[in-house]
Amino acid sequence: MKTILIVGSSRGIGLQVAQQLTAARHRVIGLSRTAGEADTVHHNTDILNGELPAIEETIDGIVYCPGSINLRPFRALKADDFRNDFEINTVGAVRTLQQYLPNLQRGNGPAVVLFSTVAVQTGMPYHASVAAAKGAVEGITRSLAAEWAPKIRVNCIAPSLTDTPLAAKLLDSDAKRQASADRHPLKQVGNSAHVAAMACFLLGEEASFITGQIIKIDGGISSVKN
Ligand SMILES: NC(=O)c1ccc[n+]([C@@H]2O[C@H](COP(=O)([O-])OP(=O)(O)OC[C@H]3O[C@@H](n4cnc5c(N)ncnc54)[C@H](OP(=O)(O)O)[C@@H]3O)[C@@H](O)[C@H]2O)c1
Structure with missing residues (x-):
């Protein structure tokens, strides 16, 4: 049994990671501004403001999920858009890792999972701010x-x-969902279970020879034309 700290365990991909880990009998310490339904222990926390909760126990893995999708033409992006995206995607992750590194250093096969976006290594219009932060x-x-x-x-x-x-x-209409599916070579919309499964794998012993990797879960959009 591992103890995994998830920042952003209350919804989206982080919630799926929490559900998959607790189903496999791991302990989940969740941090987010609203409660997480799958956490073993939860701390209501805004990762950007105030002191982060002191945690005594050993942590075997950290997953940092807060992020942003701020898509605008470059000329419409303000300097504050870049600052805000950098804060939530990057500074929040740094604060988390600095605060809980001592707990992680005592862990069993400790591992960190962070999140980028496919739009870093593949240029996509309107992604300048989030691509910079990621x-x-x-x-x-x-x-x-x-x-x-x-x-x-x-x-x-x-x-x-x-x-x-x-x-x-x-993705709030059938037309948008269909358009998203059509853009991807695998002709489907990605879901949080796809991504969470990879996060859980990266936290586990099976991934003990994998580090420093950026792993794309993207329906082939970054590497395949069909
Ligand atoms: N969804 C996509 O299409 C997509 C695509 C590419 C990359 N990503 C990346 O994948 C990661 C996960 O995305 P997601 O779609 O699951 O995001 P999400 O649905 O917005 O969930 C984010 C989680 O982070 C928590 N959170 C947000 N701000 C926080 C703060 N200031 N302090 C503490 N917790 C905070 C939220 O909980 P509370 O609101 O309760 O605090 C929530 O649990 C992100 O880094 C995102 O950039 C997502």
């Missing part, structure tokens, strides 16, 4: 994977559009 996350992934090897593994998942509350506006 590009930083990918850099942190590889830097920490090097700095913390061999004890702690650090990997990152880069999803395409995934059916979660964050993406609700982009």
Whole structure:
């Protein structure tokens, strides 16, 4: 049994990760602003404001889920859009990892899972701000994977559009869902179970030879034309 800290366990991909981990009898310490229904222990926390809760116990894995989809033409993006996206995607992850590194260092096969987006390694219009913030996350992934090897593994998942509350506006009609499915070579809309399964794999012993990777879960959109 592992103890996994999930920031953003209340909905979306983080909730799925919590559900899959608790179903496999792992303990989940959840942090988010609203309660998480699958957590073993929950701390109501805004990851960007105030002190993060002190946690005494050993942590075997950290998953950082808060993020943004702020899609606008470049000329409409304000400097504050870039700052806000950087705060929630990047600074929040840094605060989390700095606060709980001592707990993680005592862990059994400890691992970190962060989230990027397919729009970092594949250029997509209107993604400049989120791509900038997530590009930083990918850099942190590889830097920490090097700095913390061999004890702690650090990997990152880069999803395409995934059916979660964050993406609700982009998938709120049958026409939008069909258009999203059609854009992907695998002709479906990504869901949080697809992505959570990879997160759980990366946290586990089966992934013990994997670190510093950015793993795309994207229906083939970044690498296949058909
Ligand atoms: N969904 C997509 O299409 C998609 C595509 C590419 C990449 N991603 C990335 O995948 C990751 C997960 O996305 P998702 O779609 O599952 O997001 P989501 O549905 O918005 O869920 C985000 C989770 O983070 C928590 N959270 C947000 N702000 C927080 C804060 N300030 N302090 C503490 N907790 C906070 C939310 O809970 P509370 O509101 O209760 O705090 C929620 O549990 C993100 O990094 C996202 O950028 C998603």
